[in-house]
Amino acid sequence: MKSTLAIYPGSFDPVTNGHLDLIERGAKLFDRLIVAVLRNLEKDPLFSVTERVEMLGEATRPWPNVEVEIFEGLLVDYARRRGAHVILRGIRAVSDYEYELQMALMNRRLEPQIETVFMMPAETYSYLSSRLVKEIFRLGGDVAGLVPPVVEQRLRAKVR
Numbered sequence: 001m002k003s004t005l006a007i008y009p010g011s012f013d014p015v016t017n018g019h020l021d022l023i024e025r026g027a028k029l030f031d032r033l034i035v036a037v038l039r040n041l042e043k044d045p046l047f048s049v050t051e052r053v054e055m056l057g058e059a060t061r062p063w064p065n066v067e068v069e070i071f072e073g074l075l076v077d078y079a080r081r082r083g084a085h086v087i088l089r090g091i092r093a094v095s096d097y098e099y100e101l102q103m104a105l106m107n108r109r110l111e112p113q114i115e116t117v118f119m120m121p122a123e124t125y126s127y128l129s130s131r132l133v134k135e136i137f138r139l140g141g142d143v144a145g146l147v148p149p150v151v152e153q154r155l156r157a158k159v160r
């Protein structure tokens with residue numbers, strides 16, 4: 001029987017409840033889902049890749065068919081190495097569409113065998129992003145309900 005492996009790539013700095021909403025939907029739709037954290041040397045992240053993977057590991061524990069990995073280089077090369085034919089991405093609002101379309105079509109040009117599948121998170125999370133979570137937290141705002149408890153704890157530990 002054919003089993004579908006999908007890759008959900010991103011920065012996840014840090015993982016939000018919006019990401020988890022998408023992971024839950026992806027875990028239902030695909031046989032296996034790899035959440036792939038990009039090791040990006042250009043960006044200046046709040047959390048190290050190891051910290052991000054640890055938080056994702058904890059937050060995705062409810063779904064046995066979800067794994068968390070680190071990748072670097074081209075996403076399509078990584079997907080090919082892992083034998084995945086699907087890239088999963090979330091679209092929150094129209095504003096996400098242009099960037100996502102550009103990436104999906106470029107990835108298709110690079111590797112026509114891999115299909116990008118878009119899913120929408122619950123509308124409650126349509127305005128949620130890792131960038132805003134970090135900004136709200138830095139400025140003393142409450143991020144409860146926006147991120148999983150493990151991220152809240154790690155954020156608090158950063159300012160101690």
Ligand code: PNS
Nearest residue numbers: 009010011038073074075076103106107
């Ligand atoms: O959550 P993000 O930061 O929007 O995720 C972006 C990500 C990691 C999916 C994208 O930057 C990516 O795939 N980077 C790997 C390098 C690559 O393949 N670039 C060409 C994309 S067309």
